[in-house]
Amino acid sequence: MTRSPIVHQFTAVLAERDALGRHTLAVDDLLREMGAQTQIYATHVHAEVRDRGRDFREHPDDPAPDLIIYQASTGTPVADYVASRSEPTVLSYHNMTPAIFFDMWEPAVAAELDHGRRQLARLCRKASSGIAVSEYNAAELRDLGLDHVDVAPVLFNPLGSDGDAPDAFDGATLLFVGRVSPNKCQQDLVGVLVALHDRGIAARLVLVGGASSTGYHDAVVELAARMGVADSVVFAGSVSESELVGWYGAADVFVSASEHEGFCVPVVEAMSLGVPVVAFGSSAIPETVRDAGLVLADKSAAVMVEAIDRVLTDATVRDAMIERGRARAAALGPPASVRRMRDVLQPLLVGAGS
C-alpha cells in the first residue's frame, strides 16, 4: 500500500481576502481531496486563516515533503528558502507587476518586484514544471527556460448574488475593481469620465480596492479634482464581499485601463454577474475576456468613451456581451477551473507518490 504524498505549498502571505490567498487555500483543499497530506507555509499568515498556514521558518523541523508547490507573486524570502530545498518543486505563477510601474511611486516596492523577478528566474532553473494561471504567464515562464508549463485558471469562489446596494445614482455607473496601483492606470479611467461628461453622458466612476501606493492614490484623487469630476469619482477602498456584490449589481459597465494583469479575477466576477466589460487589451486581458467583452487595442479617452457609449446605448451589444460574459465566466470559474486544476495536479501527485 502506497502512502499519501506529502505536498507543501509556499506563498509570501496567506490571507483569505486576496486572490492569491484564496487560490492557495483552494489548491490545498483540492490536494487533500485528492488524497495528499498538505501544509501551507508563508512569511505571514493572517489571523483569519491561522489554522491553515504556518510560518515558513518552522518548515525545516517538519517532515520533508514529496513535492513543493511555490505560489510566486512577488519578491519574498520564501522563494530563497524554496530554491534551497532539494525536493521536486512546481512553480505556480500568478505574475509579478513589472517594477517600472512602481519606480517613481514606490521605489521600495519596485525593488521588491525586481528581486522577485530574479528569484523567479532562479526558480525556473530549479523547478521541474510550472502552473500558470494564463497563457500570458506561461509564456513568461517558458521565456525563463521552464519547458513544462501547464495553464490552469485561478481558483476562486464565485460571488453570491445578494449584496449591499449602494446609493442610487441617476446616470451610468462605471466600475473598476482592483488595487489603486500605477499598473492599473486608474488615472486613465478618470480621463474617460471627463470625456463622458463632456459628451453629456451622466456617469460616475467607482474604484473599488485598497491602495498599493498612497502617493499614486492621492495623485488620482488630485487629478479628479483638477478635472472637475471629484464628485463623480467614488473611492470605495477595500470592501466586504456583500459590498462588492452590491457595486457589481449597481454597475452598468466594468471598465479597465490596466496595463498589466496576469489573469484579472474582477473581470471574471463582473462577467459572471452580468456586467458588460470594456477593457484595454493589455497583458492577459484579451485571453481572459476573449469575445465576451469589448477588448480595445487603444485606451485613449475617445475610444473608451465610444465603447462605453455603445454598450450603454445599444441593447443588442449589451445583451450579447452579458450573455457571452456569463458563458466565459462559467468556463473560467468552478467547477470547470477545479477540474482543470485537478487534471494538472494529478500527474504531479502520482510522480510525488511513486
Place this chain on the structure above:
Amino acid sequence: MSDPLSDEQLPDDRFAARIQAEVMAAAEERRREDPKLARIEREIERAWADVAPPGAVGPTEELLLDRVDRLALVDVDAPIGTKPGVKQVKGAIRKGIYWYLRYMSDQLNAFHNVQARLLRRFDDRLSRLESVIGVDSAVDDLVYPAPTAGASSGRRLADAVGSGRVLVLAAGAGAALTELDNAYGVERDPQVALAGIDAGLDLRVGDPLEHLCGLEAGTIGAVLIGGALQRVSPAAAIALVASAAVACGPGGIVAVAVEDRSRRADAAAELLGDRGLAPTTWGAILGGVAASTESVKVDDDGLEALVVARLS
C-alpha cells in the same frame, strides 16, 4: 451605424471583432470632427503630468531609459547589518568590504555608464530617423492606401497553399480572404477593415507586424504580405520575411503582393519616389529563407505580381 448581426449570422469571435472595429472607426471619426475631444485628451495628460512625480509619466521607452540610468550606478555602501557586536570588528569588516566593493563597482559603474550613454545615443538617433522618415497625416492621405492583395492574389495563393491556415497582413477590406478557405486578415485601419467584417470575413483590427511577431513558431500555414508592408525598406523587408518564415515553419509559404510602382497616382509617385521593392528583389529576399520562389502575374488593382516562396 448598421445593426449588429445576430449570433446565427456571425460566429462568436467575429461579433466582438466587428463591434471593436466599429468603435475604433467611430472614435477616429469623432476625433476628426470634434477638435474639442483632442483638447480634452491633452488637458487630462497635462493635469496628470502635473500631479504625478517627475519621471512617472511619459513614453515607456523614456521611462525605461531613466531606469537604466538609475540602475547603472552600483552603490558601494553595502549594508552589513545593524545587530550589536564588537565595534572594532564591525568597523574592520566595513572597511574591507568597502575597499573591495569600491574596486569592483568603479569598474561596473564605468561599464554601465557607457552602456547607458550608448542607449541614449541610439534612442536619439532613432528619434531623428523617425522624424526624417515620418509622414504626417496630410501626406498620408496622398500616398495611402497602398494597394492590398485582392481576389486574384487570393486565388493564386489558394492554388499553392495546402490545408494550413493563411494569415493576410495589411489585408485592407479582405478581398484576398474571399478566395481562401481557412484564412484571416489583420488590418490597421478600422474604417477599411469594417467593410470586410461587415461582409462576414475574419478580419481583425490591429497592428499587422505586432500580430505577426506575437505568433508562435510554426503555427501558420502561409503568410501573405501586402498593403503598406510591401513598401518597407530592404532591411525591414528582410526582417519581415524572416518573422513570417518563423511563424510558418518548414514547408510553409510566404507570399508578397507587390505593388506596380508605375501605376501609382502622380502625387503618390512623387512623394514615395522609389519606395517599395520590385518582384525580383522580393524574390531574392524570399530566396534567403525558401527552397523555391515563383513570381506570378495577378489582376488585382495596383499590383504587379504575387511572389510566392515555399520554405525549406
